[in-house]
Structure formats: C-alpha cells, structure tokens
Amino acid sequence: MLEPHVALPEFDYVKPATLLEACQFLADHPGEARPLLGGTDIFVRMRDGHWHDKYLVDIKGLDGTDDIRFDKQQGLTIGAAVNMNRIIASDQVAATYPLLVQAAKSVASYQLRSRATIVGNICNASPAGDTIGACLAYRGELTIHSLDGERQVPLESFFKGPGKTDLKPGEVVSAIRLPIPPAGAVGRYMKLGRNKLGDLAIVGVTALGYPQPETASGYAFRLALCAVAPTPLRAAEAEAKLAGEPITEATIQAAANLAMQACSPIDDVRGGADYRRLMVRNLTRRAVSKVWNQLA
Amino acid sequence: MSAHKITFTINGVAETLTVPSHMTLLQLLREQLAYTGTKNGCAAGECGACTVLLNGEPVNSCMVLAPEVDGADLVTVEGLATDSQLDPIQQAILETGGVQCGFCTPGILISSRALLDRNPDPSEDEIREALLGNLCRCTGYFRIIEAVQQAARMPATVEV
Numbered sequence: 465m466l467e468p469h470v471a472l473p474e475f476d477y478v479k480p481a482t483l484l485e486a487c488q489f490l491a492d493h494p495g496e497a498r499p500l501l502g503g504t505d506i507f508v509r510m511r512d513g514h515w516h517d518k519y520l521v522d523i524k525g526l527d528g529t530d531d532i533r534f535d536k537q538q539g540l541t542i543g544a545a546v547n548m549n550r551i552i553a554s555d556q557v558a559a560t561y562p563l564l565v566q567a568a569k570s571v572a573s574y575q576l577r578s579r580a581t582i583v584g585n586i587c588n589a590s591p592a593g594d595t596i597g598a599c600l601a602y603r604g605e606l607t608i609h610s611l612d613g614e615r616q617v618p619l620e621s622f623f624k625g626p627g628k629t630d631l632k633p634g635e636v637v638s639a640i641r642l643p644i645p646p647a648g649a650v651g652r653y654m655k656l657g658r659n660k661l662g663d664l665a666i667v668g669v670t671a672l673g674y675p676q677p678e679t680a681s682g683y684a685f686r687l688a689l690c691a692v693a694p695t696p697l698r699a700a701e702a703e704a705k706l707a708g709e710p711i712t713e714a715t716i717q718a719a720a721n722l723a724m725q726a727c728s729p730i731d732d733v734r735g736g737a738d739y740r741r742l743m744v745r746n747l748t749r750r751a752v753s754k755v756w757n758q759l760a
Numbered sequence: 761m762s763a764h765k766i767t768f769t770i771n772g773v774a775e776t777l778t779v780p781s782h783m784t785l786l787q788l789l790r791e792q793l794a795y796t797g798t799k800n801g802c803a804a805g806e807c808g809a810c811t812v813l814l815n816g817e818p819v820n821s822c823m824v825l826a827p828e829v830d831g832a833d834l835v836t837v838e839g840l841a842t843d844s845q846l847d848p849i850q851q852a853i854l855e856t857g858g859v860q861c862g863f864c865t866p867g868i869l870i871s872s873r874a875l876l877d878r879n880p881d882p883s884e885d886e887i888r889e890a891l892l893g894n895l896c897r898c899t900g901y902f903r904i905i906e907a908v909q910q911a912a913r914m915p916a917t918v919e920v
Contacts, residue, residue: 470787470803470822476762477781477827507823508804573893575818575871576805662892
C-alpha cells in the first residue's frame with residue numbers, strides 16, 4: 465500500500481475536439497469513462513487500485529473550458545480546466561472573490577496547483593475539498609453539458625455523498641459561475657491540517673459575512689463546513705442565529721455550537737470524530753469573529 | 761490500449777515519439793528519453809522529486825500523462841545549465857551546501873528556477889511557500905532557502 469506505484473494501470477486517453485464529442489463518448493461508455501482535468505486525484509486513485517476506468521476523456525481546452533471570464537452582471541465564470549494557480553494570480557479574482565484565492569492557496573503545493581482545478585476539486589466531491597466552501601459561500605452554480613444541451617445546477621444541490629455527485633453518464637461540468645458577492649462581503653477560510661500549509665484539511669470552516677438591513681442583526685453570514693460530513697455542507701442553523709440576533713460574543717459562541725451540531729464527522733487517520741466536532745466549534749467561532757471584526 | 765504520436769521540445773530539442781495512453785511524463789522522461797535527472801519519489805504528487813517545467817510552469821511529472829504533452833515545451837534539470845555554465849540556482853546551491861544525498865535536488869532546482877522567473881526577489885516566506893511541494897529529508901531546508909536567496913542576488917547570466 466505504501467510502496468510507490470510509478471506505473472498507472474492501462475487505460476485509453478481520449479482527446480475529443482469539442483465538448484459535444486466528449487459528451488457523446490461519455491454517453492457511449494457509461495461506467496467506463498471519466499472526464500479528465502488535472503488528474504491530481506484520478507491518478508492517485510488509479511495507482512492505489514480504487515478506480516479502474518477504461519477511458520479518460522480529456523476536456524482541457526475544449527469550448528472555453530480554459531477561460532476565466534468576468535462580467536459585472538454575471539460575475540465570475542471559471543472554465544473547468546482553469547488551474548488553481550491561474551485563479552490565485554488573477555487580479556480580478558483577488559479583487560472580487562478573495563475568499564476563493566485564500567482557499568485555493570491552501571491546496572497542496574505550487575506544482576500540484578498548476579494542474580489542479582476548481583471544477584475538478586468540486587467533481588471529485590471529497591468532503592474535504594478546500595475550494596468547495598468558498599464556492600458554496602459565493603453561491604456557485606455549475607454549467608453541465610450533455611447531448612441534450614446545457615443545464616445549470618446550484619453547487620449546493622450537486623453533492624450526493626463522498627465522491628458522489630448529481631452528474632449522470634454523458635454529462636460534463638464545463639464551468640462554475642460565481643455571482644457578484646453581496647456588497648461589503650468579508651470572507652475567511654480556516655483550515656486545520658497536520659501542518660501549516662499544503663496538507664488535506666482535518667476540518668475546514670468557511671465564513672462569508674455581509675451587511676443585510678433586512679435581518680434582525682443587520683448582517684447575514686454564509687457558513688460552509690468541510691471534512692466533517694459525507695459532503696461539504698452549509699451550517700444553516702448557525703447562519704440563522706447570526707442573522708436573527710444582535711451579534712455579540714455570546715451569539716457567535718451559540719452559532720459555533722450550532723455549527724458543531726450540524727456536522728457528522730468520521731474517525732480517520734487525520735483525526736477523530738469528537739476532535740473534529742470540537743474543532744468545527746472553535747474554528748467557526750474564530751472565523752466568524754475575524755469576519756465580524758472586519759465588518760463591524 | 762491506444763498509442764499517441766506526440767511532438768514536443770525538451771530542453772530546446774524537438775522530439776517526436778509514439779507513447780501509450782497510460783504512460784506518465786515521468787516515465788517518458790526517464791525510460792524513453794533517459795533524462796534520469798528527474799527522480800521518481802512518491803508517484804502521488806506529494807514529494808516533488810519529479811518536478812519539471814511544462815510550458816514554463818512547474819508540474820509533478822508523475823501526475824501528467826505523456827499524451828498530454830503533445831505540443832508542449834519541457835525543461836528538466838538537464839536543461840538548466842547552458843554549455844559549461846551552471847544556472848545561478850545550481851551555483852548557489854553548491855556554494856551554500858544545500859545538497860546532501862541529492863535525490864530531491866533536481867526538483868528543488870526546477871521549483872526554485874520557476875519561482876525566480878515569476879518573482880526575481882522572493883521573501884523567505886515566498887521561498888518556503890514555493891518549495892512546499894519539494895520534500896528534502898537531509899538538509900533541514902535552511903541551506904536550500906539560502907541558496908534561493910543567493911541566486912536571486914546573482915546576475916541572471918553568468919560571465920564565461
């Protein structure tokens with residue numbers, strides 16, 4: 465298990481000319497073909513013998529999957545093949561979606577991020593995906609291509625379980641769109657790993673807060689938790705707490721407790737379930753406090 | 761299993777080869793082309809021993825498929841020196857003692873070169889961040905960091 469396997473098992477690399485061709489191939493080979501972006505998760509799983517795909521269908525460079533587009537109405541559209549270093553280096557992304565940049569910077573190493581993509585991180589559907597919390601907090605929406613055309617799916621309803629998504633055979637995620645964030649939004653990603661940088665998250669807490677005159681507190685928060693449930697999740701009750709009462713240290717503490725109750729972590733090599741629950745509470749308190757200090 | 765005809769340049773030399781689908785760039789380099797400066801460490805994108813430049817950006821060559829480099833420009837550690845002249849980062853790492861067993865060194869040199877190309881005057885934190893994906897079990901990193909700092913102060917091309 466710990467021996468390095470340099471060789472990958474045999475498969476066919478397929479390079480279609482268009483997204484439509486990619487969808488056709490995927491539809492013709494259900495259960496045997498997988499879309500390929502950076503491959504940073506796929507190759508590890510293939511080498512470890514967990515995945516046995518007969519075909520990898522490369523969708524890099526097809527029909528705009530390499531593009532980052534920004535528009536004052538539509539917001540930011542990130543093509544599926546855009547690697548994380550491009551997100552980090554983009555002045556436009558840093559100016560409008562700094563939380564996404566912060567999350568992307570916490571992923572592995574520079575050379576892995578020159579391959580790894582945001583859309584790949586999402587489609588891999590790991591509960592620990594570092595950039596998923598930011599995409600949830602920004603209310604991301606996926607564009608999914610198939611032979612029947614295109615459909616849009618809110619990211620929040622995309623995850624069905626660890627490694628499981630709403631994607632059907634013949635479907636490909638071609639982009640994620642992040643709407644313009646609410647005015648005055650401040651975000652923070654708190655990641656607990658075994659070391660300061662680069663490792664997978666034991667617990668990840670994402671908080672985005674913004675002024676919202678319609679709520680009792682005058683503010684609204686979006687909280688996303690990762691690595692503590694079968695899928696990345698929003699902590700809806702904690703969010704309601706922060707909207708429903710004047711924000712004080714006690715409110716933040718109560719919201720942190722609600723976030724802890726919302727998660728259902730497992731024991732694994734990185735940490736125990738009880739430890740993770742406590743860390744969700746502590747990191748939620750810290751993330752919300754930091755955001756609150758910047759907002760107020 | 762399909763075969764793919766690919767054309768690319770490596771250290772400035774054009775190559776055309778036929779490769780199987782599941783061959784990695786690392787295997788292409790070491791086993792087909794005998795560029796054995798690039799090392800195989802973890803084969804999981806963690807250790808950075810196999811780092812090479814793909815179109816100017818560092819990648820773990822164990823995590824790239826050979827068919828994916830069709831049309832690409834590749835640089836390995838063998839491409840850093842020109843004629844008998846070492847790259848400043850190679851010179852600096854020799855002088856600071858940032859090499860012990862040497863297994864991680866090719867990857868460290870490539871990641872450092874890429875850092876200096878995008879940021880000619882990096883801070884210590886920026887150096888640490890850029891080398892996060894290159895594990896070294898001998899040196900304790902301090903002399904490697906010193907080497908990058910020294911290379912940043914050296915002229916880009918060394919006089920013959």
